[in-house]
Amino acid sequence: MITSFQMRAGRALLGVDQKTLAEMAGVSLPTIQRMEASEGPVRGFVDTLVKVVGAFDRAGVELIGEHARSEDGGRGVRLKQPGPPRPAG
Template identity: 65%
Template sequence: MIVAAQIRAARALLGLDQRRLAEAAGLSLPTIQRMEASDGQVRGTLDSVMKLIEALDRAGIELIGDGQVSSDGGRGVRLKRCDSGSDAKTSDTDATR
């Protein structure tokens, strides 16, 4: 399942505030706030948690659970790869501006 820190990290990667995440997931702002205030696994109905996970998935977030491949084996989030091969890469000239 998902933990509160993953929600906050995913929002940071996407540049979303809690209100915009709530809108994207079809949930209320207090529901997102309650989920993020949870200790460990998020509190909420299964339906609400699934809506949140699906919204993050649509936005390009991959949730990494315990024991899944990662450098330290802990939980986390990462942006999914773009299938078109047009990741958010910058050229040398863009990086120096």
């Protein structure tokens, strides 16, 4: 399952905008905008989700699911389980 947060983070890692991601995935710009505007897991047609995940994969971005291990190494970002806020300093 892909989340809107993962999509935005994946685009940031690649340094691409929504239009470029849409072109990479072969979907429309409004589709990407709609997917990223949602909160939490992205909803949509399975084939559309597969296209977007495939585009990230071909570009070298691994979308890691919750509790999944990343075995390939490389740089990346992973959101930790939210905890109590820590004081700055």
